[in-house]
Every structure is written in structure tokens, then in C-alpha cells.
Amino acid sequence: MTTPSQPGSGKFFLADSHGRVTGSVNVPAKPAVPPKPATPPPTPAVRTDPGWFKRLITNLNPLRQNNRTAMAMSGLGVAALALDVAATLNLGNPFLFYDRREQWKDMGSLLSGNRADLWRSYFDVISPNWKGQAVETLQQYVRFNINGLYSELGKMTGEMSGTMHRQFKEVGEYDLSVFGLYATSAPILRTLASASFHPVGRVALMTQAGIFMSALGNLVKQFADVYYTYEGDLNTIELKLNELRGAFYKSGNPDLGPRSLNLTPSIEDPALVSQNWIPFTKETS
Numbered sequence: 001m002t003t004p005s006q007p008g009s010g011k012f013f014l015a016d017s018h019g020r021v022t023g024s025v026n027v028p029a030k031p032a033v034p035p036k037p038a039t040p041p042p043t044p045a046v047r048t049d050p051g052w053f054k055r056l057i058t059n060l061n062p063l064r065q066n067n068r069t070a071m072a073m074s075g076l077g078v079a080a081l082a083l084d085v086a087a088t089l090n091l092g093n094p095f096l097f098y099d100r101r102e103q104w105k106d107m108g109s110l111l112s113g114n115r116a117d118l119w120r121s122y123f124d125v126i127s128p129n130w131k132g133q134a135v136e137t138l139q140q141y142v143r144f145n146i147n148g149l150y151s152e153l154g155k156m157t158g159e160m161s162g163t164m165h166r167q168f169k170e171v172g173e174y175d176l177s178v179f180g181l182y183a184t185s186a187p188i189l190r191t192l193a194s195a196s197f198h199p200v201g202r203v204a205l206m207t208q209a210g211i212f213m214s215a216l217g218n219l220v221k222q223f224a225d226v227y228y229t230y231e232g233d234l235n236t237i238e239l240k241l242n243e244l245r246g247a248f249y250k251s252g253n254p255d256l257g258p259r260s261l262n263l264t265p266s267i268e269d270p271a272l273v274s275q276n277w278i279p280f281t282k283e284t285s
Helices: 052-074 077-089 094-126 133-194 199-248 270-276
Strands: 002-004 011-015 021-026
Touching: 052 077, 052 094, 052 133, 052 199, 077 199, 094 133, 133 199, 133 270
Parallel strands: none
Antiparallel strands: 002 011, 011 021
16 A cells, blocks of 8 residues: 655655555656646737839840930930930839738738637537526627627728739730830840931931830830829729728717726626526526
8 A cells, every 4th residue: 555745746655454564665756737827819920022023124234235325316305305304213112012912811810710710719619508698699799789899890901902003014014015015125125226327227217216105105104194193093092091090089089088898897797697697598577
């Protein structure tokens, strides 16, 4: 027969059938199991710029220099150079819009997950097991207050992600259009520039430079159309954000402080527990 000496000591006494101690043995104490660390909240993914835009600019610069020289030799230098600057100044890095698109998608996913957690915690834990005034108050709070706010925030993340995707697409297409124009025109202008000392070659160079300028003008107009279109889209989203701000702040003004979105404290009043929280299996009179 064995008997522990003291709780947690790891030492046991050996006794015979008459209860007399005949010896002892040391048993290694079981090591304490460290508590599991709390699960950290999800962190936004860090995305690395693949460098596509930088490579495009690196390859575009020699083509620009070639065309600028040819346009100067054609006699259309000032006007052509102005269009060259306007077209290339509007180039942008599509990754910036791609990254923002993914950030809004991540926020939308987080909101959807939190909304589902809140929804299931009520209908899986509270609703099947409890009834009473507090349960009804909590249901109204979840369904018509918090759930509605989650829904509006989710719509906003979806619209912003969609807008960023469209801008990502438009910026990428514009970059490729500019690069394609310079890549196709550079060999032609280079050849004509070398023959511009002959009157026929100069006329051909001026004609080709005019065609190139016309194409540059179309690209600048294309960029302006895209810019104003998305200015309108962002203005519409800003108006919707003003409505959403009104749901979270008094009079929609953050300076006036947030609205109270807390539940009434009466649902946890000890004096009202028997009325507010009634087990679902208990019959009410």
C-alpha cells in the first residue's frame, strides 16, 4: 500500500498490511503543462511590389529619348515634347491599386468572420437555452443594430475593393498603351531621323511625328476620361461613407463623439436576473 506524504511532494510511503511504514519512494513530479498562448488576431498580409512598373520605366526611358530626338529634328519639338511629358507623367504603378484592393478584401473577410461569430454565438448559445426580456433585448440588438452595421461596413469594403480593382486595371492598361506606342514608333522615327537630311526624308519624318503626336494626344485624353470617371465613383462612395459615419457618430460628426452602441445595463441587473434570464426548460406561469 502506498500513501502520499504531502500533496505535490512526489514522495510516497510504503506500508505493510498492518499499516506499518516500511519505506518510501520518490516519484518525479509531473511537470506543469504551460498554458496555451492566446491566439493572436489575424494580421494583414504584407505584399511585396514585384517591380513590374520599375522595369517598364527602365525599358521606356531609352525609347522616349529616341523619340524626343526624332521629334526635335522634325521641327515639331515643343508641341511634341509637351505631349510626351503629359503622356508619360500620367504613368502609374498598378501595384498600389492592387495592394489597396487586397487590403479592402481582407477587411471585408474579417468583417464577415466577426459578423458570423456574433450571429452564431447568439443563435447557438443564447437562443436555444434562454428566454426572457434580456434575451429578446439581445436578439433585437444583434439582429437590428450590430448586424445592420456589419452589413453596411461589408458593402463599403466590397465597393472600395471593386473600385480599386477597376483602377488597377485601367492604370495597367494605360501603362501598356504608352509603352506599346513608344516601342512601335521608336524604330520608325529612328530610321526617318537618320534620313531627315534629305527633303523627302524630312517630310516623312514630320508626317510620322505628327501621327505619333496624335496618338499621344489620344492617350492623354484617355487618361483624362478615366480620371474623371473614377473621381465620380469615389465621390459616390464618399457620400455613402457620410451615411455610414452617421450610424457611428452623433450627427455624423466624429468631433461630437461616438454613438452609444452598448446594451442596456438592466439585462445584467442581479435584481432582475430571474425575470430577464429564464432557462428554456423552465415553464413560465
